[in-house]
Amino acid sequence: MTRKRTNPDFLNGVPELLILHLLSGRAMYGYELVQAIRLATNETLEFGEGCVYPILHRLQADGLLASRRETVGGRNRVVYRITKAGARRLEESVALWRQITGAIKTALQGVPDVGPAVA
Amino acid sequence: MSGRLWLEAVERELFRRRLPRQEVARLVAELSDHLADAMDSRSAAGPLPVPDAANIDSLFNLTEERMSMEDRVAESLGSAAEIAETAAQEFRRRRTLLSRSWLAAFCTFVLLPLPALLLGWLVAWLAVQPIFEWVCSGEGPVREVTSLRVFGVHVLLVILVAAPAATLAALFGRLAQKTDNRWWWGLAACFLLAVATPAATTTTTFSEAPGKSQVRFFVPLYGSAKYWKSLYWKSLAQPTQLVQFLLPLGVGVLILRRSAGGAIQLAARQPLSSR
Numbered sequence: 302m303t304r305k306r307t308n309p310d311f312l313n314g315v316p317e318l319l320i321l322h323l324l325s326g327r328a329m330y331g332y333e334l335v336q337a338i339r340l341a342t343n344e345t346l347e348f349g350e351g352c353v354y355p356i357l358h359r360l361q362a363d364g365l366l367a368s369r370r371e372t373v374g375g376r377n378r379v380v381y382r383i384t385k386a387g388a389r390r391l392e393e394s395v396a397l398w399r400q401i402t403g404a405i406k407t408a409l410q411g412v413p414d415v416g417p418a419v420a
Numbered sequence: 421m422s423g424r425l426w427l428e429a430v431e432r433e434l435f436r437r438r439l440p441r442q443e444v445a446r447l448v449a450e451l452s453d454h455l456a457d458a459m460d461s462r463s464a465a466g467p468l469p470v471p472d473a474a475n476i477d478s479l480f481n482l483t484e485e486r487m488s489m490e491d492r493v494a495e496s497l498g499s500a501a502e503i504a505e506t507a508a509q510e511f512r513r514r515r516t517l518l519s520r521s522w523l524a525a526f527c528t529f530v531l532l533p534l535p536a537l538l539l540g541w542l543v544a545w546l547a548v549q550p551i552f553e554w555v556c557s558g559e560g561p562v563r564e565v566t567s568l569r570v571f572g573v574h575v576l577l578v579i580l581v582a583a584p585a586a587t588l589a590a591l592f593g594r595l596a597q598k599t600d601n602r603w604w605w606g607l608a609a610c611f612l613l614a615v616a617t618p619a620a621t622t623t624t625t626f627s628e629a630p631g632k633s634q635v636r637f638f639v640p641l642y643g644s645a646k647y648w649k650s651l652y653w654k655s656l657a658q659p660t661q662l663v664q665f666l667l668p669l670g671v672g673v674l675i676l677r678r679s680a681g682g683a684i685q686l687a688a689r690q691p692l693s694s695r
Contacts, residue, residue: 330453331450331453331454332453332454332457332458332461335454348498349496349497349498349499349502349503349506350454350458350496350497350498351430351451351454351497351498351502351503352498352502352503352506354447354450354451354454354503354507355447355503355506355507355509355510355511356506356510358443358446358447358507358510358511359510359511359513359514362514363514376453376456376457378453379450379453
């Protein structure tokens with residue numbers, strides 16, 4: 302098991318953002334959600350698929366998601382859906398994410414050259 | 421590692437990190453579902469050959485192939501330690517009812533402190549009462565009123581009044597720190613405790629005659645606004661009462677200052693996490 306995972310510290314908060322975003326489209330069960338993340342991110346993010354479940358449980362405990370056991374494809378599965386509070390959190394997170402990426406983009410474009418002051 | 425062994429390893433790691441049994445059971449059940457889904461999906465992509473019952477080698481190969489498929493699925497799920505560590509971290513990050521509900525926070529940090537203080541005083545009084553009884557007891561030889569004895573009783577009275585308030589201020593401060601760093605709730609609780617503590621008054625009468633010494637602890641539970649106002653300003657003019665006011669507030673501010681530092685660090689590390 303030597304797969305290189307994406308740095309989890311650097312991506313703090315990203316799985317939460319992706320989960321909320323994908324579940325805002327439609328309700329999904331765990332395996333379906335993991336596949337949706339893979340597809341949505343073009344398989345750029347490498348992560349232990351099992352690590353999604355503790356995040357889902359925390360989001361549910363925080364009232365951002367709701368879950369229910371449902372029969373999907375002939376099998377009993379835990380299906381997650383976003384709540385109103387989750388939708389609000391998603392809006393905030395997306396706005397914050399855009400603000401951060403904008404700031405980083407500006408920083409990476411470089412600081413304009415400030416020449417020495419001429420007396 | 422087969423799927424079953426992998427699930428057992430995850431379960432062991434989760435228990436090792438002291439996660440609640442219910443949480444472990446839920447996580448293992450969902451991982452088991454995920455494992456089954458992933459196996460189905462891979463089988464659908466390339467079905468395993470039908471074994472020839474007569475050929476023992478084909479049966480052996482099929483078992484090996486299935487095991488290697490399970491290995492790959494387990495690998496994609498992550499190592500048992502990795503999942504258990506994430507589960508433990510996420511479990512600690514969960515927000516409680518106190519951090520989510522304004523009403524729950526109001527009841528805890530605004531309505532609860534004063535009844536809790538009264539209860540604290542009652543418990544403290546019951547704990548120190550035997551000592552006062554011994555001091556004021558009329559039994560035995562006539563007790564000499566020494567300055568040490570007077571000092572001892574006064575120290576005990578200060579502890580009786582201030583210790584429950586300071587302890588509760590520390591507890592409410594810590595609770596505010598634990599519940600999403602909502603420091604203003606903690607400060608409100610400590611301020612209420614600070615305002616209420618000087619209302620408790622104590623009087624002492626020392627006599628060498630047996631049974632004549634008295635220690636009285638008085639908390640006014642009701643009265644007019646005028647009565648409270650006069651009692652309060654009179655109380656605060658005394659150094660002991662002033663200490664009683666400042667102590668819970670000081671303890672609370674001290675604990676909340678430490679939690680505010682933690683909040684700043686948390687915000688810097690987790691820009692997208694809940695705040």
